[in-house]
Amino acid sequence: MSDIIQLLPDHVANQIAAGEVVQRPASVVKELLENAIDAGATNIKLLLIDAGKTLVQVIDNGKGMSPRDAKVSFERHATSKIQKAEDLFNLSTKGFRGEALASIAAIAHVELKTKQHNDELGTSIKIEGSNIISQNFISTSEGTSIAVKNLFYNIPARRNFLKSNTVETRHIIDEFQRVCLAHPTISFLMYHNNNEIYHLKSSNLRKRIVNVFGNKMNEKLVPINEQTDIVAIEGFVAKPEFSRRKRGEQFFFVNDRFIKSPYLNHAVVNAFEGLLEQGSHPSYFLYLTVPANTLDINIHPTKTEIKFDNEKALYAMLRATVKHSLGQYNIAPILDFNRDANLDTSYQFHTNPKATKTPEISVDPDFNPFKEQKEISFPYNREKHTQSWESLYTSNTVNEEENQTELFENQQNNQTQKTIQIQRKYILSSIKSGIVLINQTSAHQRILYEEFLENITIKDANSQQLLFPVKISFSSAEIEMIYTIKTELENVGFSFEEFTKNDITIKGIPISITESKITTILEELLNDITLEVPDASFSHFDVMAKSFAKTLSIKKGTQLSEKEQEELVNNLFSCKEPLVSPFGKPTFKTLTLNEIDNLFNQ
Ligand code: ADP
Ligand code: MG
Numbered sequence: 001m002s003d004i005i006q007l008l009p010d011h012v013a014n015q016i017a018a019g020e021v022v023q024r025p026a027s028v029v030k031e032l033l034e035n036a037i038d039a040g041a042t043n044i045k046l047l048l049i050d051a052g053k054t055l056v057q058v059i060d061n062g063k064g065m066s067p068r069d070a071k072v073s074f075e076r077h078a079t080s081k082i083q084k085a086e087d088l089f090n091l092s093t094k095g096f097r098g099e100a101l102a103s104i105a106a107i108a109h110v111e112l113k114t115k116q117h118n119d120e121l122g123t124s125i126k127i128e129g130s131n132i133i134s135q136n137f138i139s140t141s142e143g144t145s146i147a148v149k150n151l152f153y154n155i156p157a158r159r160n161f162l163k164s165n166t167v168e169t170r171h172i173i174d175e176f177q178r179v180c181l182a183h184p185t186i187s188f189l190m191y192h193n194n195n196e197i198y199h200l201k202s203s204n205l206r207k208r209i210v211n212v213f214g215n216k217m218n219e220k221l222v223p224i225n226e227q228t229d230i231v232a233i234e235g236f237v238a239k240p241e242f243s244r245r246k247r248g249e250q251f252f253f254v255n256d257r258f259i260k261s262p263y264l265n266h267a268v269v270n271a272f273e274g275l276l277e278q279g280s281h282p283s284y285f286l287y288l289t290v291p292a293n294t295l296d297i298n299i300h301p302t303k304t305e306i307k308f309d310n311e312k313a314l315y316a317m318l319r320a321t322v323k324h325s326l327g328q329y330n331i332a333p334i335l336d337f338n339r340d341a342n343l344d345t346s347y348q349f350h351t352n353p354k355a356t357k358t359p360e361i362s363v364d365p366d367f368n369p370f371k372e373q374k375e376i377s378f379p380y381n382r383e384k385h386t387q388s389w390e391s392l393y394t395s396n397t398v399n400e401e402e403n404q405t406e407l408f409e410n411q412q413n414n415q416t417q418k419t420i421q422i423q424r425k426y427i428l429s430s431i432k433s434g435i436v437l438i439n440q441t442s443a444h445q446r447i448l449y450e451e452f453l454e455n456i457t458i459k460d461a462n463s464q465q466l467l468f469p470v471k472i473s474f475s476s477a478e479i480e481m482i483y484t485i486k487t488e489l490e491n492v493g494f495s496f497e498e499f500t501k502n503d504i505t506i507k508g509i510p511i512s513i514t515e516s517k518i519t520t521i522l523e524e525l526l527n528d529i530t531l532e533v534p535d536a537s538f539s540h541f542d543v544m545a546k547s548f549a550k551t552l553s554i555k556k557g558t559q560l561s562e563k564e565q566e567e568l569v570n571n572l573f574s575c576k577e578p579l580v581s582p583f584g585k586p587t588f589k590t591l592t593l594n595e596i597d598n599l600f601n602q
Contacts (some may be wrong), residue, residue: 011130014076014106015155021103024162025052026171028104028148033179034094035101036060037186038081039144042202045189046176051168053151053159061143064116070123071135074110076102090292094257101146106130107158108151114144129154166484166529166540173197173477177212178258181251181285184208197480209236209285213249214475214502222329224286226321230310231290233321237268238283239329240275244523249283255292260304264288267315271322284322288314419565425556427565434592436569440560442581443572444553449582450575451512452545456491463493463508472519473503481526488540492548513552524551546582 008016022028029052036044039062049055065073072078079098082088088096104110105127115122122140126133152159162168169192176198180188184205190198200211210218221236238249252259264286272282294309308314419429427438455462474482482489483499490496493510506518513521528547529540554560560568572578572587581587 010076011106014102014130017076017099018103018107021099022107022151024171025056025151025168026175028052028056028108028151029058029172030175030179031095031100031104032056032058032146032148033176035146036062036144037179037183038093038095039063041143041186043187046191048169048172048190048192050193051165052172053162053165053168055147055149056151057145057147059143059145061141064119064143065114065123066116066119067123067135067137070112070114070125071132073112074101074105074125074127074130074132078102089296092255092292102130104148107155108153109149111147111149112144113138113140113146115140115142117142164540166481169484170477170481170529173480177477178251180212181208182253182256182258192480195480197476205234205285205287206236212475212477214473214478216473217475220283222325224321224325226317226324228317230294231288231314231317233286233288233318235286236284237272237286237322237325240272240282240326243272243276243280243282249285250281251285253287254295254306254308255289256287257306258304259306261306263311263315264318267319268322271319271326275326286318286322288318290314419562419569421560421565423556424559427560427569429565429569431590434590434594434596436588436590438569438572438588439581439586440558440568441553441556442583442585443568443578443587445549445581445583446575446578446587447568447571448512448549448552449545450577452492452510452548453541455493455510455512456488456541456545462511463495464511465495465508466506466515469497469505469507470515470518471503471505472522474522476501478526479504481529482522485525485529485540485544488544491541492544510548513548517552521548521551549582 021031025048029046029048033044033046036058039060041060041062043061045057045059047055047057047059069080075098077098078101079096081093081096081098082091101110106129108128110125110127112125112127113122121137123135124138124140125135152162176188176190180186180198180200184207185202187202188198188200189196198212200208203211206218206221206223209221217238220238220242222239224233224235224237226233235253250265252261252264268282268284268286269276276282290308290310296307419427421427421440422437425440427440427443429436429438479499479501482504486496486499493508493512494506495508497505497507509515509518525544525547528550529543554568578587
């Protein structure tokens with residue numbers, strides 16, 4: 001038999017390596033920013049077009065490359081950062097694998113311009129799919145500019161796999177923030193589609209955090225500072241009252257490198273013991289410095305996970321330090337954080353002032369008072385779907401001649417209760433064929449979800465104008481994200497007066513939400529949009545409707561009046577798909593009389 005094994009040609013090997021290094025535009029951003037930092041830049045500009053899909057360009061004022069290095073830098077395993085295996089255990093640079101530029105050049109159109117400080121002329125190189133197209137001497141400023149265009153142009157499957165611009169932008173902003181927070185003394189600029197998103201001047205750490213996350217961050221920060229033989233810990237944690245329901249602003253840096261560490265996270269969360277509301281997460285920005293030879297960053301290709309020699313000692317130290325700082329800043333434990341559910345405002349369907357003006361009740365043989373309630377709650381017609389559900393109920397015929405008020409009284413005085421709430425979680429109701437048990441949260445999510453979707457798709461924004469416009473501050477990244485979905489938000493009923501770099505002024509909101517919920521709704525939405533948009537072609541509407549439904553739904557533990565329970569039941573069965581919540585959870589279960597009989601062997 002003849003030999004069949006061959007070495008892969010370089011460009012193929014590079015493409016394969018690229019699969020590991022470059023998942024999305026944000027990976028390119030990370031690699032290029034890190035290279036600029038390794039080159040000693042003090043000024044770094046990031047330019048993006050179409051969430052980096054069309055262009056990611058990084059311009060730095062670092063040390064530049066010689067003409068020979070410029071060319072070699074695109075070869076695989078070409079690095080100036082390590083020379084021998086031992087160097088791996090004493091790294092002070094971000095990069096060391098020599099893979100990034102080779103990988104990027106294999107799957108994009110790349111233009112490099114670079115000049116070293118004392119050279120008269122610089123070098124320009126164009127490279128496409130690993131092929132050098134041109135190399136020239138040019139006059140250019142000191143430092144390096146690398147433009148990466150049309151990412152994945154030669155791998156359509158990967159390109160199609162990219163998510164919407166909103167999602168890809170979010171990933172880029174995440175990477176950008178990590179790098180900026182790791183290097184507060186370097187100044188950074190970021191432009192997206194020619195709009196300035198960040199302009200971060202060289203500063204101290206606290207200022208950098210505030211510049212990245214917005215002024216509201218300043219009052220939240222508690223400084224952390226501890227030096228021991230094995231580790232120096234610096235940075236800030238946010239006061240517990242500012243903890244978030246989502247993990248978001250949680251940053252660990254080890255030797256100026258952003259890392260993820262569930263283990264160290266646990267240490268911090270533990271230090272907050274007794275101070276946090278259940279299900280909320282503390283924000284923190286913690287900078288650990290350890291001797292380079294006591295950690296191994298080589299275990300993960302994208303290098304966000306690392307291994308420490310003294311993990312246990314670090315844990316203990318971190319926990320004690322954070323606890324101590326929280327104590328020093330006099331943050332008393334909040335003993336009874338769980339609210340009494342009895343004190344919660346009971347659930348209100350009547351959030352639609354506009355619709356209440358037009359309770360169009362035509363005389364209807366199937367009329368019952370609950371349907372009347374439903375018309376008030378929902379601004380669109382669900383009549384068609386109601387019929388089938390109502391037929392499930394035991395006979396409830398009402399004389400159509402009687403007027404509404406009488407109907408209500410009649411109902412309240414003479415009829416037995418139709419629903420029972422169980423453990424403030426479920427609603428039990430009797431139907432013709434047996435009983436139905438409804439999960440109040442899932443059911444309400446379904447109702448709200450369809451309501452929002454309907455509002456969105458009929459493009460008839462059911463908006464309520466606010467008496468006084470509300471100004472909400474967000475970080476510039478969050479504002480950029482909200483701006484990308486502005487049109488969709490307007491479709492659901494938001495109207496905006498102004499977007500500035502630090503805040504958004506809102507003058508109208510959807511009728512189904514209340515003013516006090518605006519911030520939560522938008523924050524949750526930002527989070528969900530990042531996590532849940534399944535692909536680039538998918539509209540944000542579904543994600544938005546789900547997010548709103550989740551945020552606004554009644555939660556378990558909420559007591560519902562009898563009327564509210566009945567409205568919930570009626571509205572659920574007026575839905576197009578009453579069986580499941582928008583998240584695929586069952587909304588109700590039925591037990592037929594037969595099944596009940598069987599339980600008793602009858
Ligand atoms: P690594 O960073 O792991 O060494 P890269 O592929 O990212 O590998 O870069 C290869 C080499 O190109 C680097 O080692 C460095 O010498 C050079 N290089 C890359 N980017 C820059 C830059 N912005 N300024 C100066 N040199 C650079
Ligand atoms: Mg690199």
